[in-house]
Amino acid sequence: MPLNANPFSLLKTASDCKARLGQVVTDHGVIATPIFMPVGTAATVKAIPPRDLLEDIQAQIILANTYHLYLRPGTELIAQAGGIHKFMGFPRPMLTDSGGFQVWSLKELRKLKEGGVEFRSHLDGSKHFFSPASVMKAQRDIGADIIMAFDECTPYPATEKEAQFSLNLTRRWTEAALKWLAENPPIHPWRQFFFGIAQGSMFPELRKASIEHLIELNVDGFALGGLSVGEPTELMYEVAEVCSQWLPQDRARYIMGVGTPWNLLELIGRGYDMFDCVMPSRNARNGMMFTSVGVLHYKAGRHSRQTDLAPDPNCSCYTCKNFSRAYLRHLHNAGEILGMHLSTLHNLHFYVNLMAQARQAIAEDRYLAWANERCEVMKQIIH
Numbered sequence: 001m002p003l004n005a006n007p008f009s010l011l012k013t014a015s016d017c018k019a020r021l022g023q024v025v026t027d028h029g030v031i032a033t034p035i036f037m038p039v040g041t042a043a044t045v046k047a048i049p050p051r052d053l054l055e056d057i058q059a060q061i062i063l064a065n066t067y068h069l070y071l072r073p074g075t076e077l078i079a080q081a082g083g084i085h086k087f088m089g090f091p092r093p094m095l096t097d098s099g100g101f102q103v104w105s106l107k108e109l110r111k112l113k114e115g116g117v118e119f120r121s122h123l124d125g126s127k128h129f130f131s132p133a134s135v136m137k138a139q140r141d142i143g144a145d146i147i148m149a150f151d152e153c154t155p156y157p158a159t160e161k162e163a164q165f166s167l168n169l170t171r172r173w174t175e176a177a178l179k180w181l182a183e184n185p186p187i188h189p190w191r192q193f194f195f196g197i198a199q200g201s202m203f204p205e206l207r208k209a210s211i212e213h214l215i216e217l218n219v220d221g222f223a224l225g226g227l228s229v230g231e232p233t234e235l236m237y238e239v240a241e242v243c244s245q246w247l248p249q250d251r252a253r254y255i256m257g258v259g260t261p262w263n264l265l266e267l268i269g270r271g272y273d274m275f276d277c278v279m280p281s282r283n284a285r286n287g288m289m290f291t292s293v294g295v296l297h298y299k300a301g302r303h304s305r306q307t308d309l310a311p312d313p314n315c316s317c318y319t320c321k322n323f324s325r326a327y328l329r330h331l332h333n334a335g336e337i338l339g340m341h342l343s344t345l346h347n348l349h350f351y352v353n354l355m356a357q358a359r360q361a362i363a364e365d366r367y368l369a370w371a372n373e374r375c376e377v378m379k380q381i382i383h
Helices: 050-055 066-071 075-080 084-088 100-105 132-142 160-183 204-217 233-244 261-269 279-285 318-322 325-334 337-363 367-378
Strands: 008-013 020-026 029-033 035-037 062-065 094-097 110-113 116-120 127-130 146-148 193-198 221-224 252-255 274-276 288-291 294-297
Touching (some): 020 252, 029 337, 066 127, 084 094, 132 146, 160 204, 221 233, 279 337, 288 337, 337 367
Parallel strands (some): 035 274, 252 274
Antiparallel strands (some): 008 020, 020 029, 116 127, 288 294
16 A cells, blocks of 8 residues: 555647656645755755745755665754754645665665665765665654655666666665554654655666556655666666656556756656756856757857856846846856856756746647757757
């Protein structure tokens, strides 16, 4: 049985592709899908105050990370503060990643065991152990509206035998997590929806078996993990395409850790609803902005005299309405924190607004033509 009534409603499917219009109903608000979730790993979206997330960016939901919050400041402190929403001043829905990706990315600091993962903190080297139960307890403490299964993120490349071993661990850990959740109700007065994570690397039959197992468990939503971990982009699309045929129509579909704006539009067309990625914020801090007219490397010398040209002439965000490419380049070269703030604000606004445009295109049944045109333009480099 699921933990709660299904939070997702499918409102419309495009006639010319698999793009879906839907909504996820939580106790902290309704999330219109397709949706991009800004990443607030340590209970903050880097360089962006919650006020800007709420007002200018208009983020419907953001993501935080269990691994990082467990290490600092500690999930029990967040529970004592009244949960993550109150702790960080963001009253809308939130999702917590379980830490499975950190198990993958910090592999030199961990030991994989049947019952979980022993790892050393990247902060001070202290030793810790994550099990399905401890990860679920941490997410109960944090209090996100959507909590993720503890999984073993399969690396790329992987042999079929390695992918099967990883998948089997994820299956057992998911069952253990659901058992613990059934025996330990939420400690905060709102519902928490549990999303299972389908693994299986690039092997379709393993992906199918993983999805079928999650269907048997009747999870509240489905995520694809183990993508955007170094595989070619076309292979990622192929795996997503083949998996979409096995995923239930009446559950939310989340692809974790992806990607560029055109990645998102391609995956929406293949039937996916929810996305997160550090790319818009990380790239902004390093001198790249995504715009409606192409990719802007605002730190490049060619923009040093563009005092009358906004980063994105078609954007209504605070940055583009008030500042020039030349000014952003100056801030970057001067090492001023404001440059990181303004560029990150634009990129997140751009991603969230792109999803709003996608929803409108699906509603008007013109998604495929619209997405193809947008992808071609957005990929261009602004010279």
